[in-house]
Amino acid sequence: ESEYIWPNAKTDLLESMLYEQQGLGSGNSPATFIVPCEKVNFGTGRNGAAEWLRTAYHDMATADVVAGTGGIDASIGFEVNRDENPGVGFNETLVNLAAFLTPRSSMADLIALGAVFAANGCSNGNVTIPFRAGRVDAKGPGAPGVPKPEQPLDEHITSFQRQGFTPQEMIGLVACGHTLGGVHGVDFPEIVPVATDQNTQTFDTTNSGMNAFDNTVAVQFVNNVTQNPLAFGHNETTNSDGRIFNSDGGEVIGKMADSPSYFYQTCTTLLERMINTVPKGVTLTDPIQPIAVKPSKLFATINSNGTMTMSGSIRVCYLVLLRRVI
Numbered sequence: 001e002s003e004y005i006w007p008n009a010k011t012d013l014l015e016s017m018l019y020e021q022q023g024l025g026s027g028n029s030p031a032t033f034i035v036p037c038e039k040v041n042f043g044t045g046r047n048g049a050a051e052w053l054r055t056a057y058h059d060m061a062t063a064d065v066v067a068g069t070g071g072i073d074a075s076i077g078f079e080v081n082r083d084e085n086p087g088v089g090f091n092e093t094l095v096n097l098a099a100f101l102t103p104r105s106s107m108a109d110l111i112a113l114g115a116v117f118a119a120n121g122c123s124n125g126n127v128t129i130p131f132r133a134g135r136v137d138a139k140g141p142g143a144p145g146v147p148k149p150e151q152p153l154d155e156h157i158t159s160f161q162r163q164g165f166t167p168q169e170m171i172g173l174v175a176c177g178h179t180l181g182g183v184h185g186v187d188f189p190e191i192v193p194v195a196t197d198q199n200t201q202t203f204d205t206t207n208s209g210m211n212a213f214d215n216t217v218a219v220q221f222v223n224n225v226t227q228n229p230l231a232f233g234h235n236e237t238t239n240s241d242g243r244i245f246n247s248d249g250g251e252v253i254g255k256m257a258d259s260p261s262y263f264y265q266t267c268t269t270l271l272e273r274m275i276n277t278v279p280k281g282v283t284l285t286d287p288i289q290p291i292a293v294k295p296s297k298l299f300a301t302i303n304s305n306g307t308m309t310m311s312g313s314i315r316v317c318y319l320v321l322l323r324r325v326i
């Protein structure tokens with residue numbers, strides 16, 4: 001990896017979004033919405049981090065890695081009215097993220113960053129996905145292809161293979177997604193009966209705060225706790241999580257249930273691959289590291305007496321500096 005030299009137009013703004021999540025400068029980062037988990041209330045029965053993670057998956061899920069088309073390219077913005085994308089979550093995620101859209105931060109990079117924040121902010125930092133920049137926004141919709149719960153297992157296997165994931169990785173990726181949020185009766189009345197409060201049936205019992213993103217979804221599946229509406233729902237046809245988690249005889253989901261660290265590690269690896277799935281011709285940067293010494297808001301004023309006044313801020317990251325000294 002090459003040594004960082006300030007300034008770098010490609011990565012400086014995204015570096016701030018990634019590493020200035022709290023305090024001075026934090027207004028520049030979409031993290032202000034969802035880190036820590038549920039920082040902002042998105043409304044009854046809703047979880048902002050879950051919506052952002054689902055948005056990233058639905059943007060990626062139309063990828064065809066052999067053809068080199070689709071992936072994280074913000075084409076979801078043109079696809080929200082498709083029947084494979086029900087729910088207000090997609091539009092609202094895109095509206096939230098669009099506030100951070102600049103020539104130096106594409107919508108596609110922001111969607112990927114949203115997934116990084118969702119997993120990180122809701123796992124108490126246990127899932128920290130390296131972030132690379134350089135995704136390019138699509139100019140129109142991509143092919144359809146987001147998996148639906150009523151599809152049979154073999155179609156899901158084919159669909160994940162098109163997206164670049166093996167049948168075993170499919171199990172992992174679905175568990176890593178369905179540890180957050182749940183199914184909304186307003187959008188899926190055939191799965192969750194419409195009654196109260198947006199009618200959200202969460203995938204597991206840890207759905208808020210710092211441990212929302214944890215292996216409880218796997219533990220409760222293995223223990224037959226009938227919480228997950230896509231595993232134990234009254235409608236057999238839409239129990240896709242059940243079919244997927246059992247598709248290898250329960251091996252992967254069992255390992256995820258047995259070991260929190262295996263769960264976090266699997267999710268870090270698979271979600272990193274998910275956000276780095278990009279169309280042919282797009283090259284991502286090295287993972288963005290915190291810059292040790294970073295100037296910002298610099299001003300040079302020429303005074304009437306001919307002198308010059310420099311002002312602004314310099315951010316110093318002691319940990320990075322210390323690592324260099326040692």
Ligand code: HEM
Binds near residue numbers: 148187
């Ligand atoms: C066969 C594959 C999959 C199917 C059939 C599926 C289906 C669904 C359905 C029906 C919902 C309910 C949506 C709602 O009511 O708002 C949902 C929610 C969700 N899915 Fe998936 N999903 C799949 C894979 C994935 C993957 C791979 C991820 C991410 C890695 C993911 C992330 C999520 C998240 C975070 C939610 C919760 C959204 C919220 O609470 O607002 N899903 N999924």
